[in-house]
Amino acid sequence: MKSIVLIGFAAAGKTTVGQLLASSLGCSFVDCDQLLQQATGQSIEQMLGKGENYFRQQENLLLAALPTQNSVIACGGGSVLCSSFANLAKDCTVVWLQVDVATCMDRLGQAIRPLHDGKSPAQLQQMMAKRNTIYSKYANLVVDAKGTPTQVAQKISAQLGTKQGEQL
Numbered sequence: 203m204k205s206i207v208l209i210g211f212a213a214a215g216k217t218t219v220g221q222l223l224a225s226s227l228g229c230s231f232v233d234c235d236q237l238l239q240q241a242t243g244q245s246i247e248q249m250l251g252k253g254e255n256y257f258r259q260q261e262n263l264l265l266a267a268l269p270t271q272n273s274v275i276a277c278g279g280g281s282v283l284c285s286s287f288a289n290l291a292k293d294c295t296v297v298w299l300q301v302d303v304a305t306c307m308d309r310l311g312q313a314i315r316p317l318h319d320g321k322s323p324a325q326l327q328q329m330m331a332k333r334n335t336i337y338s339k340y341a342n343l344v345v346d347a348k349g350t351p352t353q354v355a356q357k358i359s360a361q362l363g364t365k366q367g368e369q370l
Contacts, residue, residue: 210299213309220276222355298341
């Protein structure tokens, strides 16, 4: 099976949904943020403290080495900004977990997300609009990420089974 790559804005549920989806498909799960922290020995905050360009360079190296078979991969919200993402996307099934600003803000709550902290709903909407253009460019499937993680994982399984059949 081609790897399934989950993309979407912060708090779309990529990690939680990805874990559930991988479990139901009987394949491995890769969390890019976690793997990036392990590979660099730095937290996301520490990497971003060196600048977003530094962070994207590290992320770009990681994306180039991800498996294109038998995995569910939860990418960071900005992974699509990296040049290596295009190569990953062409060899995998890309699923965009789509959320609106209200859902995003609800889910983020008090969570620390360096690129989103202190942003107003209007600023998040602007950031989301820019990313949505890129997400739509790569997505083989768009899934409304409202609902429980289990419901979203089930939607993906059902839609991929219908759309992709044996290509999964």
